[in-house]
Amino acid sequence: MSSVASHFADSYAEAREKFCASVAATGGSLRSLRNPTLGPDGGRLFMDVARYGADDAPKMLVLMAATHGVEGYCGSGAMINWLRAGRVASLPADTGALLIHGVNPHGFAWIRRVNEDNVDVNRNFVDHGKPHPPNAGYLAIADALKPVSYDDASLAESKRVIDAFTQEHGAFGFQQAVSGGQYSHPQGLFFGGHKPTWTNRTIRRVIREELSHARLIGCIDFHTGLGPFGYGELINVSPPGSAAFEMAKHWYGEEMTSPEQGSSTSAVVIGAVLDAFSQEAPEAAFCGIALEYGTYPVDEVLEAVRRDNWLHIHGDLNSTQGRAFKAYLRERFYPAGAKWAEMVWTRADETIGMALRGLASS
Numbered sequence: 001m002s003s004v005a006s007h008f009a010d011s012y013a014e015a016r017e018k019f020c021a022s023v024a025a026t027g028g029s030l031r032s033l034r035n036p037t038l039g040p041d042g043g044r045l046f047m048d049v050a051r052y053g054a055d056d057a058p059k060m061l062v063l064m065a066a067t068h069g070v071e072g073y074c075g076s077g078a079m080i081n082w083l084r085a086g087r088v089a090s091l092p093a094d095t096g097a098l099l100i101h102g103v104n105p106h107g108f109a110w111i112r113r114v115n116e117d118n119v120d121v122n123r124n125f126v127d128h129g130k131p132h133p134p135n136a137g138y139l140a141i142a143d144a145l146k147p148v149s150y151d152d153a154s155l156a157e158s159k160r161v162i163d164a165f166t167q168e169h170g171a172f173g174f175q176q177a178v179s180g181g182q183y184s185h186p187q188g189l190f191f192g193g194h195k196p197t198w199t200n201r202t203i204r205r206v207i208r209e210e211l212s213h214a215r216l217i218g219c220i221d222f223h224t225g226l227g228p229f230g231y232g233e234l235i236n237v238s239p240p241g242s243a244a245f246e247m248a249k250h251w252y253g254e255e256m257t258s259p260e261q262g263s264s265t266s267a268v269v270i271g272a273v274l275d276a277f278s279q280e281a282p283e284a285a286f287c288g289i290a291l292e293y294g295t296y297p298v299d300e301v302l303e304a305v306r307r308d309n310w311l312h313i314h315g316d317l318n319s320t321q322g323r324a325f326k327a328y329l330r331e332r333f334y335p336a337g338a339k340w341a342e343m344v345w346t347r348a349d350e351t352i353g354m355a356l357r358g359l360a361s362s
């Protein structure tokens, strides 16, 4: 195994151990916020937050892994490689770093995109005091996406509904309907929740407690599942024309994409975790992107999510089918082998470098 790949992990427990050891070896301070649930092995689950630099550093680099649970294997490996490569040593005096490992530790440990409440954490940061946004497309296909049994007859029927929807709205219209976020089906896919999740409450606290002194925050939230294998797309979910959007354009250039401008592989999403930074650290200018790594074709990725959703509601995790579904999902969000891991790290190092140059020049 290459040394780069050796910093990636096979389980949440292994990832956490490697992360905490790397923080200790590089002189970071670490705080661990416990999630109230347990992992499949009965182990405890944490959002681990490592901090580097002066307590009052006005500029802060923030890296986040596992907003989407299983996608955390990617972000974890990237962060650990960044630490092991000694990059902390070259942070300027006015710049600190905050590495948030296990944003959604439950999904990370259980090999799921969602959290302990079947909530897509990255659709949960909406104002729950207001009516939740409707998703008419999802309503049309909700039942087809979640057949009661995963047998040939129900799959044929749901395929008929999905094919008809895709015929009418296009493949990207289908992706938008499924993955844009929905607030009507708590047991469905990409459900945004009806109240702030543990992750939502906890990360807001971390932002308030760790970033109140910051005047400029450059954040990278690691994701996987969209785009060409191993390529990291720089996605900006801020409204085009906003100050955050313009700053990101300045930092990352023309390769930065925008779902709202139609230039991204991602659907337009609402309630993203990055929205919390400006709300909880209003004194700081914020420049955040999602670094989205490709794995497999999007229809396979959505099918993996659909199988996992069915498995946890109707299936048996310990059955042959359950294990096969789980392995399918894992590969779709965390491809095995050193090649993908090496591509992840190379692109992560490059992108973090862009963020640091942006922090230095803004």
Ligand SMILES: [Zn+2]
Binding pocket: 068, 071, 222, 223, 224
């Ligand atoms: Zn994601």
